[in-house]
Amino acid sequence: xxxxxxxxxxxxxxxxxxxxxxxxxxxxxxxxxxxxxxxxxxxxxxxxxxxxxxxxxxxxxxxxxxxxxxxxxxxxxxxxxxxxxxxxxxxxxxxxxxxxxxxxxxxxxxxxxxxxxxxxxxxxxxxxxxxxxxxxxxxxxxxxxxxxxxxxxxxxxxxxxxxxxxxxxxxxxxxxxxxxxxxxxxxxxxxxxxxxxxxxxxxxxxxxxxxxxxxxxxxxxxxxxxxxxxxxxxxxxxxxxxxxxxxxxxxxxxxxxxxxxxxxxxxxxxxxxxxxxxxxxxxxxxxxxxxxxxxxxxxxxxxxxxxxxxxxxxxxxxxxxxxxxxxxxxxxxxxxxxxxxxxxxxxxxx
Numbered sequence: 001x002x003x004x005x006x007x008x009x010x011x012x013x014x015x016x017x018x019x020x021x022x023x024x025x026x027x028x029x030x031x032x033x034x035x036x037x038x039x040x041x042x043x044x045x046x047x048x049x050x051x052x053x054x055x056x057x058x059x060x061x062x063x064x065x066x067x068x069x070x071x072x073x074x075x076x077x078x079x080x081x082x083x084x085x086x087x088x089x090x091x092x093x094x095x096x097x098x099x100x101x102x103x104x105x106x107x108x109x110x111x112x113x114x115x116x117x118x119x120x121x122x123x124x125x126x127x128x129x130x131x132x133x134x135x136x137x138x139x140x141x142x143x144x145x146x147x148x149x150x151x152x153x154x155x156x157x158x159x160x161x162x163x164x165x166x167x168x169x170x171x172x173x174x175x176x177x178x179x180x181x182x183x184x185x186x187x188x189x190x191x192x193x194x195x196x197x198x199x200x201x202x203x204x205x206x207x208x209x210x211x212x213x214x215x216x217x218x219x220x221x222x223x224x225x226x227x228x229x230x231x232x233x234x235x236x237x238x239x240x241x242x243x244x245x246x247x248x249x250x251x252x253x254x255x256x257x258x259x260x261x262x263x264x265x266x267x268x269x270x271x272x273x274x275x276x277x278x279x280x281x282x283x284x285x286x287x288x289x290x291x292x293x294x295x296x297x298x299x300x301x302x303x304x305x306x307x308x309x310x311x312x313x314x315x316x317x318x319x320x321x322x323x324x325x326x327x328x329x330x331x332x333x334x335x336x337x338x339x340x341x342x343x344x345x346x347x348x349x350x
Contacts, residue, residue, distance in 0.1 A: 307331070
């Protein structure tokens, strides 16, 4: 059965996108900004403890926040403009990497998917095929063939070195590529999510939308000795996240996981997880995590934030409120106006 010809749902963002979870890199702090008065009341004392002691430093913080709010406000328009410019001016080095082929996938991963699609598949049976990490419900498995990772890396570096416009992936990663702007969504990321990842997440994460993931945000982040070295402790705007190590050569830079974001940091003990090239890590989006600094080389990671509208329509995972919807482009932040499950996807009640 196919959904061809059926109207695709329209996706929205929550109005908190322009006000909440603004990351201040210098102070390793996420903040909410509605007005200067509110911000001073909520954060001025805390920022002083973190080293923001002069009026000039505080004005600098306000200026950075103002720039980030403006970036977010016009993100849909500027992203669409960049995508159009890229399509017009950029000549891919490896056009084949934009269309997912089974030959790109590791044989072990295809066997795992085949098991998940069988009529007798169970979570227990699937866990026997996966490498569970020290952190709870974090799973590692071979995902891509090494030669595909090398071709994809060459393509991404070719784009990075081109004169085409580029947008940053999010507030925490300064260096990387938004894959929807580069043209990867329709023929690569979407079929990867729908045909290969959904069978796994349905068994592993039915309690947090794993059976009804109907949109995503995909991007690549880069860690380099002269750029971003690490990634601060955070949670994702996702129900389930896939993190794939693409390359290149690097040392250290493992991921670390704490607890779910509802658990106070003072009650959390972190576990380190090794990230190996060609392998993917699956985890819950609200599972707090970060990346330790690399000590040499350069590392590229593919990140897919997978979203379930039926879950997030009840409560926005970023502001913990009933979402107030704002029109946006593409998959936006994965909210819809309808609570019915997507066609052919059964979503577990939580």
